[in-house]
Amino acid sequence: MKPMLDQGSLVAAIKRCTRVGDLKAIQAHMVRANLTQDTFLTSKLIESSAVTLSGHVAYAHRIFSCTHHPNLFMWNTIIRGYSISDSPITAIALYRDMFLCGISPNNYTFGFVLKACCKLLRLCEGQELQSQIMKVGLDFETPHLNGLIKLYAACGCMDNACVMFDEMPDPDSASWSTMVSGYAQNGQAVEALKLFQEMQAENVSSDAFTLASVVGVCGDLGALDLGKWVHSYIDKEGVKIDLVLGTALVGMYSKCGSLDNALKVFQGMAERDVTAWSTMIAGYAIHGHGEKALQLFDAMKRSKTIPNCVTFTSVLSACSHSGLVEKGHQIFETMWTEYKITPQIKHYGCMVDLFCQAGMVGHTHKFIQTMPIEPNVHISRKILKLDPSSPENYVLVSNVYASQGRWSSVCQVRRLMKDKALKKQHGxxxxxxxxxxxxxxxxxxxxxxxxxxxxxxxxxxxxxxxxxxxxxxxxxxxxxxxxxxxxxxxxxxxxxxxxxxxxxxxxxxxxxxxxxxxxxxxxxxxxxxxxxxxxxxxxxxxxxxxxxxxxxxxxxxxxx
DNA sequence: ATAGGGTTAG
Known part of the structure; x- marks a missing residue:
């Protein structure tokens, strides 16, 4: 390796890093070049491990802690890193520390903390933030408003989100897409489409973000004609079909029963990640094309894409719908042996389906005994104990009882749901x-x-x-x-x-x-x-x- | 000196 002991080449080297190991090598260079106290380089190191190589915030945090007087950029970067990590709560804690250290936040800080609030569904803290921004006399910028809209949407308060959106002097494309996806996530698919149509009427052009949401809504509603129209709109407007938009289209076409079109989009995609592959595999699974789903699964592995638990749900259900017992069992085994994925209840469910449909009653019983949870109404009770806040679980349990004709139990579960004042999910x-x-x-x-x-x-x-x-x-x-x-x-x-x-x-x-x-x-x-x-x-x-x-x-x- | 908000799969 060529010696790279000046600041410029070290910064360039940090940008090229793809693993934490690379950063360690650069730190060694910094020691040799006497650059360990270089604030700019340290900032870049923190940025790289906290944000660019997401998942390595802890490493960034160590560097941050070793810095004597971290500047505002470093604080922001570390807060940002935690806000996108699986520990956003730390971002909020650091934000409080920052005050204690006498550092004043800037507009960027608010954006990052808002994101953490969003992930944690901390509506109150988000609103607190809103008043702080005004108190310190900083401008309330569009990204902050968008972040707040997102927060309201994530917390299920679309009414408040809507008021904020309506009062925005100058909503940009992110504002629109936040609203569209907010409606979609809250099950208000028709409202999402209305908003999209409003965009059309007001001649606001939609970008790939908004369109991905809209396409998703079409899939949810099974609105094939509209979905096709949106696709042609995408082509007409020359919007680039990137990974996410491509995946959304594949999902929409398969959910609407148009596998040919789904495959066409999938094959036209420049790159495919685990989500894209899983979507296409799920498409085949839904329509009972087990063999094709498995072929695609093999192709996915050949392309060096690592399957995840969602992929396995689709692959196993494909096996179950096509009676591929041996193959399904074999794949189930590889979940842990090859990929270190612990099978979840839904994977066991697929396996039970698989055996049952093949009429292998004895096999089913044997398999059930190896399951960590009992596969009957009792699991449902356990599900409710594990996650009593999810209305879906109540509906699931109520359906299990209904399928057995146990109507009084159905009512009990419904009453329980009512007592807990859970938001009813209307069918x-x-x-x-x-x-x-x-x-x-x-x-x-x-x-x-x-x-x-x-x-x-x-x-x-x-x-x-x-x-x-x-x-x-x-x-x-x-x-x-x-x-x-x-x-x-x-x-x-x-x-x-x-x-x-x-x-x-x-x-x-x-x-x-x-x-x-x-x-x-x-x-x-x-x-x-x-x-x-x-x-x-x-x-x-x-x-x-x-x-x-x-x-x-x-x-x-x-x-x- | 560096930086921000919104999208996809079961």
């Missing part, structure tokens, strides 16, 4: 007509065409009764709360969507609907009946299947 269904996505929740009365829809709904109910359908839930849920009554009356979201579809799609064309979150037992049966009575093909995409491969062993290719 919804949607249908896309002429690029517009119409979303319905159970008993939805807000639609402008509610009269027509309800008329159709009652007609549907009568016709179903004529062919002998008795809503199985009606009989058991008579003495429960209002919501359950609506449920029992048949105002399920998917029926509202179908009614709307019957009213608005031309005769002969299929009705494609997406159902999310709450599966009722007779949903598929009812849809089949409606489709027979009205002589219309009804295609249901059940989003729950994407999340919970382990539930009752239906193959996903039934849905598209």
């Amino acid at each position: 919804w269904s949607s249908i896309e007509i002429n690029f517009l996505v119409h979303k319905f929740i159970m008993g939805d009365e807000s639609h402008p065409e509610r009269e027509k829809i309800y008329g159709m709904l009652h007609q549907m109910a009568r016709k179903l009764k004529q062919v002998g359908h008795v809503a199985s839930t009606v009989d058991v849920l008579h003495d429960i709360d209002e919501e359950e009554k609506e449920y029992a009356l048949g105002l399920h979201s998917e029926r509202l969507a179908i009614a709307y579809g019957l009213l608005h799609t031309p005769n002969g064309s299929p009705i494609r609907i997406v159902k999310n979150l709450r599966v009722c037992r007779d949903c598929h049966e009812v849809i089949k009946l409606i489709s027979e009575v009205y002589n219309r093909e009804i295609i249901l995409r059940d989003r729950v299947r994407f999340h919970r491969f382990r539930e009752r062993g239906c193959s996903c290719n039934d849905y598209w």
Whole structure:
């Protein structure tokens, strides 16, 4: 190696570092060149290990602690490093230390601490920060406002986020994309799309960040036509399809059932990381193409991309849907032996599905005994104990009970959820007509065409009764709360969507609907009946299947 | 002397 003992070449060398080991070598050079007290070089060392080589904040922290009088840049850099690390709480602690050391923050500091608050969902501290900025007389800049909007969105307060956004004098593309992704993350997909359409109307051009969110929303809603339109918009505007946007498109096309397009985008991508590969593999898994998913998994390994736990969920579920028992078992074993990934409950779930579908009852029992957690209702109880704050877990448990007809337990779980005042996650269904996505929740009365829809709904109910359908839930849920009554009356979201579809799609064309979150037992049966009575093909995409491969062993290719 | 906010997979 050439000697590089001046500051300039050392800085250049730090920039080229890809591992912490490289930094150690440079530190050795600094000792030899008597440059250990060089503030600029020390700053760059901290920056490199704290930010550029993320995951090595502790190393940066050691250098920082050895510095006698760290300057503001060093403080900022170390706080920034922690804010993006898995210990953002340390960023906040350091921010307090900074005051104790008599160092005043600047605008950059606030941005980094805000990010840490965001990761920790510390709304109060974020607001405190907001008043501090004003107190010290610094300008409140767009990145701060965007950070606060993000914080509100992350904490589920889209109303506050919206007020801030509306009051912004000069929202930039980051502001828009924060809002769009905020709606998307809070399950307000339609609002996200509305905002995107507003952007179009106001001639605000969308960049790759916003578009990735929008594309994701299209996938969530199964809005293929709109998704295709956004894709053509991306091409037309010459927006570069980078790793993230490419991955978003692949995911959108596979979720919307268009695997050809998903593959086309995937193959056109200049680079592919573990997320991109996992998305494409999941696409094949969802549609029951087990062999293809496995081929892709092999290709991924050949490309030296290291699979993670998400990749394995998709690969194992692909095996389960295609009956590839041996192969699946083999891959499951490699999780720990080759990749040191501890299988999670969902991976065990895939394995149980795999054995069950192959009819290997004995094998299943044996496998279950090796599991760290029992795979029945009792695990669900454990899940609730482990994470009692996640509403999804309650829904999962309630569904497990429902599938066994244990209605009183269903009510108990629901009541528990209510007592804990957990935000109800409404199940919804949607249908896309002429690029517009119409979303319905159970008993939805807000639609402008509610009269027509309800008329159709009652007609549907009568016709179903004529062919002998008795809503199985009606009989058991008579003495429960209002919501359950609506449920029992048949105002399920998917029926509202179908009614709307019957009213608005031309005769002969299929009705494609997406159902999310709450599966009722007779949903598929009812849809089949409606489709027979009205002589219309009804295609249901059940989003729950994407999340919970382990539930009752239906193959996903039934849905598209 | 250096630096900031927003995006993707189950």
